[in-house]
Amino acid sequence: MTETLIDFDEVLEKFDPAMGLEVHVELNTNTKMFCGCPAVFGGAPNTNVCPTCLGLPGAMPAVNAKAVESAIRIGLALNCEIAEWCRFARKNYFYPDMPKNFQTSQYDEPIAFEGYLDVEVEGETFRIEIERAHMEEDTGKATHVGGSTGRIQGADYSLIDYNRAGIPLIEIVTKPILNTGAKAPLVAKAYVSALRDLVKALGVSDVRMDQGSMRCDVNLSLAPKGSDKLGTRSETKNVNSLRSVERAVRYEMSRHAGILLSGGSVLQETRHFHESDGTTSSGREKSDAEDYRYFPEPDLVPVAPSREWVEELRATLPEPPAERRVRLQADWGFTDLEMRDAINADAIDLIEETVAAGAAPQAARKWWLSEISRRANEAGVDLVDAGVSPAQVAEVQKLIDAGTLNDKLARQVFDGLFAGEGTPAEIIEKRGLALVSDDGPLLAAIEDALAAQPDIAEKIRGGNVKAAGAIVGAVMKATRGQADAARVQQLIVERLS
Amino acid sequence: MSWIHRTAAEQAAALASGEVTSVELTQAHLDQIAATDGELHAFLHVDAEGALAQARASDERRKAGNPLHELDGVPIAIKDVLTTEGLPTTAGSRILEGWIPPYDGTVTAKIKAAGLPILGKTNMDEFAMGSSTENSAYGPTRNPWDHDRIPGGSGGGSAAAVGAFQAPLAIGSDTGGSIRQPGAMTGTVGVKPTYGSVSRYGVIALANSLDQLGPCTRTVLDSALLHELIGGHDPRDSTSVPNAVTGLADAARAGAARDLNGLRVGIVKELQGDAWNADVVERFDESVALLKEMGADVVEVSLPSFVHAMAAYYLILPAECSSNLAKFDAMRYGRRVTPEGSPSAEEVMKVSRDAGFGDEVKRRIIIGTYALSSGYYDAFYGQAQKIRTLIIEDFKKAFEQVDVLVSPTAPSTAWPIGEKADDPLAMYLQDLATIPANLAGVPGISIPSGLSSADGLPTGIQFLAPVLEDARLYRVGAALESALFEQWGGQITPAAYAPKGAN
Amino acid sequence: MTGGIGAQIRPTRLSAMPELSRDEVRHLADLARIDLSDAELEHLAPQLNVILESVASIQGVAGPDVPATSHPIPMTNVFREDVVVPGLTPQQALAAAPAQEDDKFSVPRILGDEQ
């Protein structure tokens, strides 16, 4: 079906968007939410399973303390209230990837509720209100066999791996996000980005959208401009990159407007986002008949975090990422552009550690964003996995500052580090990379060069200091780059003056 | 008297003294099963080979002077609701036909760790839904007292096995009376422990907030011994209470001295009246008279919310079970029925569940689905949970006045097979007296109170105690049992299974 | 679930005498994934109404001041340490599977989307 899409500016003339974002964060606990199986997805199928997460008759759940702790910390970081008493509840629906045919989740008693997260878009701050954050378990993973596409539609049958079933999830749900107008797509993206940074700073999840450890559902509706009545919403599932969040909001706004302006009504339905072209397509219609028959999980007792525990956990919260960035930028003296590049490269932590290890901020930034970024890109790995540690970068920089290395030699040291040849000192030793710091060999080389190029020597004597460059070049060549060029220059001038 | 007619405590003593071996005991019970179970059908699965192997290992331990437990070597039967690694576990349902669990339930593990040979798995109403064992997908169990009658349910298999001397000990599960009511129907002892005091890990859940495993035996002391073995905290059951209930066998032994001076006994006002058959009440009154003779103070107490217990129960149970039984969808285990054509997973689930579940299971799933559904939750499930609060409060108030409560276990004696099969409500009424204990989590015991003057079948009397005060049940139960045994000249035994001559 | 969001999500629909039609029973059976035949519907629906009629007696018995009890023994905060314990092998996990392929459970084609 082709959709009638309305130009974004025209949408904004006639409608106000309302968004709701539901983000699932997979926790990085050792074990699953309700059993002692490793919370590791991937690997050989059905290897991380037990009677509980397979839903075998008779098996029972037991709550992972660390997952509760992580949920409370996420709640606190989002400025939420933490429930004094709450229960798990069963969400009943049949689906083959769900072993018990109910998901153990929370219903009207979430562990955290009524919070907010401030995000900044183009200099304007938006307060995103958080309705709730609750604990639940992930489902298994189905792969679809047969048919043409490997997709669920048209498949002959499906194969299910339950390794993922039971991995702890925290679902974070916003209240309707209103009054964002043209910035709606950017606000959505900024919120998910800020949430990702926050959860990452807490250290409770890998928050890798590309790997599914953070997943976003985008609810969107349009109301006629000025009306305070919310329209019918669509729910776009599994929007799995920051860019896609922005695109999905933008697309749905245009699509809804197309329907509404032609006199139609928007279906309350689930939609799928397509990364390839930024469109959405219809999934399952959400009918009122859908009835999850929630009730309190009788196999688990209520969770009642003591206020002392909550305060203990509050004390463990890291500095909020936004505040931390402001502080670091001031400390480091970076320009806005430099800071943004560092953030985009995911290099903030690395630079901070490098600085802590003794390097100057600008030097740390330079190495991480140029040499090491380039190599990480070539290898197709994240910066943090590039194979060099902040301590090593700081050590290399120290050697430069001490005159032992120049930038060119330093790059060769990095070659050695990437090749795993040992510490910078060992690589310098093995590769013979240190600058020649003794003047004796340099003076000898200068004498040789002057003798070989008497005309240049004459020019220098005549006051043309620039001509010394040729002699420096010759000396550098003779010492295979291991001379400190500035020192050579100085020695030449002294020799001829 | 042959070995099988002795109590578990006597069998244990004979093992300890070297009078008998576990292999001999186990073989004797297997022989009894072979001779009688064709007719009785108390077992769904008999593991002769496994039981004898465990018996041989037990005898080795005895010989080496290292028995694992007082009951090491005394054979036991397990209700088919509890998982047993390597032994079929069906919960009496067609949908689990042939399922062999890859793990032991906690109570199974405790039984194995104590060295009791497991004779096999006993019959039950499908998923423990019923009061007659007629709802078993594998056919009914018969009452040892009259093969044309039901043995009670849902644990009719365990009660009949114990009553017919096929096993000295059996594990039952009690969600609304499934241990106690079959005890009453078969002239045996059955105990529902305090909720959370025996692990439910491995119990195929009917209603998680009501279910509790417990002992089925022929004497109060035997129940106490088994109860102590299976009880205790289990980290795999999050509703498990922190400390084990203790002193049960001591309480039973002390009770046998028949001194009930100072014990306050409350007759439940709401568990009397027209619903109770005169022959049952007759035996009940005699037992109460015996309690008084032994020094108990007997008063009548009122627990007014009991009148709503059955309705609350038949909402809470279906609600929980409708969700518990969703997992039986023929995707990961169990019997898959595939209709013609190229059916979807959803269609296969529906057809498999229709074929795999019996009528009572379907009725309860549908009622439970209704009670939880949007728009009806508050009026049904929510309301039932409030009734539960009222019943707990009633118990609290009553236990301020008395130490234990007493009532007949069931309104009638065993009825003919088929009589109530298609009348669910008549069947539900059988659990009138037993249900409140499950709603409140309190412990209860049923012991035989005699034989009906009308039909000669056993009648039962039930005691209830406060949460964690299970020991009180053993004290008063053992006292009454002792007094009754003296009147009867020993335990009452169905004629067809009575001991023939001396050992 | 007392009060709170649940109370708003679930409108209370008190009916003195609930009566399930054949269609309603069929709908409930669909929700519960049971493929009831017409004959079964004919047989079960009246029985269900008898049961419902008897349990409907509790409507209105307990007022709003009575809290609901979901767990008979009140306990809170029962947690497990975040420590791996051995589970099942794939062979054990799949031993009872009606169909399997490549160490995965094989199920018929799935209608509808993930939730």
Ligand SMILES: [Zn+2]
């Ligand atoms: Zn597991």
